[in-house]
Amino acid sequence: MSADTPVKAVKTEGTDWVSKIWDFLTSLKLIIILLLILATLSITGTLIEQNKPLQEYYRIYQPGTVALFSKLGLFDMYHSWWFVVCLSLLALNITACTMERYRGIMAGMQKKNLILDEKLSKSLQNYTTIRYALPLTVIEAKMLERTGKAFPGKSLITKSDDGVSHYFFEKGKYSRLAFFMTHLSILIIFLGAMAGSFFGYKGYVNIAEGEMVSQLETRSGNIQSLNFQVKCNTFRAEFYSSGSPMDYRSDLSILQNGKEVIRKTIRVNDPLTFEGVTFYQSSYGALPDQVIIDVLKKGGSITGSVTIPFGRKVDVPGVSDKVEVVDYQEHFHLKNGEEGGRAVGVTIYPAKGEPMERWLLVDHPEYDQTQDGNQSYRVKDLQMKKYTGLQINKDPGEILVWLGSLLLIAGIMIAFFLSHKKLWISLRTDNKGKSELKIGGTANKNRNAFGIEMEQIIQDLKEIS
Amino acid sequence: MTNSLLFGIATFVYFFAMVLYVSYLAFRSEVLGKVASISLLGGVVVETAAIGMRWYESYQMGIGRAPLTNLYESLAFFAWTIAVIYLVLERKFKIKTVGAFVAPFPFLIMAYAALNPNDIQPLVPALKSNWLISHVVSCFVGYAAFAVSFCVSVLYFIKVGAESRSPKSGGSFWGFLPSSSALDEIGYKTIAIGFPLLTIGIVTGAFWANVAWGTYWSWDPKETWSLIVWLIYAAYLHARITRGWRGKRAAILSIVGFAATLFCYLGVNLILSGLHSYGSMS
DSSP, X not given: OGGGOOOXXXXXXXXXXXXXXXXXXXXXXXXXXXXXXXXXXHHHHHHSOOSOOHHHHHHHSOHHHHHHHHHHTGXXXXXXXXXXXXXXXXXXXXXXXXXXXXXXXXXXXSOOOOSOOHXXXXXXXXXXXXXXXXXXXXXXXXXXXXXXXXXXXXXXXXXXXXXXXXXXXXXXXXXXXXXXXXXXXXXXXXXXXXHHHHHOEEEEEEEETTOEEEEEEETTSOEEEEEEEEEEEEEEEEEOTTSOEEEEEEEEEEEETTEEEEEEEEETTBOEEETTEEEEEEEEEEEEEEEEEEEEETTSOEEEEEEEETTOOEEOTTSSOEEEEEEEEEEEEOTTSXXXXXXXXXXXXXXXXXXXXXXXXXXXXXXXXXXXXXXEEEEEEEEEEEEEEEEEEEOTTHHHHHHHHHHHHHHHHHHHHOOOEEEEEEEEEOTTSOEEEXXXXXXXXXXXHHHHHHHHHHHHHHTOO | OHHHHHXXXXXXXXXXXXXXXXXXXXXXXXXXXXXXXXXXXXXXXHXXXXXXXXXXXXXXXXXXXXXXXXXXXXXHHHHHHHHHHHHHXXXXXXXXXXXXXXXXXXXXXXXXXXXXXXXXXXXXXXXXXXXXXXXXXHHHHHHHHXXXXXXXXXXXXXXXXXXXXXTTTTSGGGGGSOOHHHHHHHHHHHHHHHHXXXXXXXXXXXXXXXXXHSOSOOOOHHHHHHHHHHHHHHHHHHHHHHHOOOHHHHHHHHHHHHHHHHIIIIIHHHHSOSSOGGGOOX
């Protein structure tokens, strides 16, 4: 690795602490310790379940432990300041090491030591001398032809003062750049992740069939408006005969200025992207579209019925109250713990006094009569409307993440499987009038494999006749 | 189903291969060694047919999916990749004696797989993706490479101990093993195969997650553990390449790395909860 020995960075004005910090940032110790710390922290994060509602933690841990963990950020540790500090240190370390290695790598790519002399030959592998009876010009032509098979590309020829010709061949020079590829790729991925969290958003919306939305609430709690409308034309869920899900699909339209610009059926694994915003099939469900409710007097006689579209306040016949359907549950839990079936949540707005919330059980119409009050309600008819649940994501940093990933994979492949190989050959006529060829080479990695390659080349050269 | 029968036969062939490799170790007969390699190869051929048959039969059932989606199938594929990677390395590095320590894995894994339900279930929507095959194959070939490196690293410790006790005979009883420095080198080379594949596995997984759920990294336990494995082997490679860590320290990291790999593969599914539900033992 002689050519790869790192060249020390120029110390700035000899200030001791600067070089100390620099040495710390470029030390192998730092990187190994950082990698192991990150591994340990990550393990912790999988043992303590992350980002659960607080009450779940109280179920698992003592209240004191919950308070401590919560203060330390252990419930959302991948976003805690100390985890971010570790990642930043890693980024700094990678940057510093890249700068530190820059000159060494560039130096290794330069063509130097073009003359195969005594001193150079000692650092080469498979150093061999071959003698021929043929004239030098013949040997040169055949040597160039045969070596050219293993080392394509022009060789560099230098004549030394003693009349010896030196030929320099190399290949895989740019494999030395794999170091930059693997290390800068990590920084690019970090940049992409940061760009995503600063300039992007993630959110979620439910859109009922036939309806459209033009804004959403992001995970961070902001309202994000879109430059267009998304309409859910239809939603379909299909199941296998065993009951397990087979396919979820939403037929979506994007509208701009009232005109449809794109229409696509999205599925899980097949989202729709428009103007950098991507819509993913995430969940589905149903909400009451229209509910017809009977109003009953105390005693049980019907005083009238009322049709309530979802989300609209409607007058209750016979009294001055208003009623609104606000919620729906597929599996309502009764107070005694039993399953109550479908339930419609309504809010009653009396003429005087506070609004009241009530659950009306579709499958147990008598349920509301057990409550206090002058009148009770029961669901006479319930029309449901399906909705699709979409995950919405805008991530301008994504492209950087994929670019970094590709660079990382390519860099690792090159680093492991390619090496910079150099070959020197010198030709001269020796004092007995014979043609003398000397050959030797080096590789910056995997010298065993290069040794085998060298043996093959030497064998080829020996067979020149 | 024909595929179950073929998987059963493959398990038996792996068992015989294991017995033959151990016998080769005991008797050092060239013929035994050849037969051992051939039977392991035979196991691979039968299991390849089994995997192909299972794939084909899933189409006949009208399901049509790659056989890589539940615990049974992933264990069977894991056994297959270990056998294949080992056979390639045996040819390349002439390490037949190591076979006695690697060959039990395909058999034991297949035997464990047989304890799990093996009916062909249709895929849930999230798994219906072209990324399934590339993601699973790259991860598992990486895991298998780490498994072989683990075996070689354990052998390294045995060999080093034997060499220090009787330096002249190259470790008397353990003399048949490759030298400790050769084991060290093979352990490294195997990781050098596994690491790029694990990287590809993580990247394809992230890409797939982004297509399916709109997020390429969610710190799900499986993702996090694959990152932990990646970090451990990254530490190994940095220590080895830039600091020349060889021998014991490198072997310890390789063993720790494989322990993390096993947890990532099985532990996460059996103990923690997350997106990769194939391993849940309910």
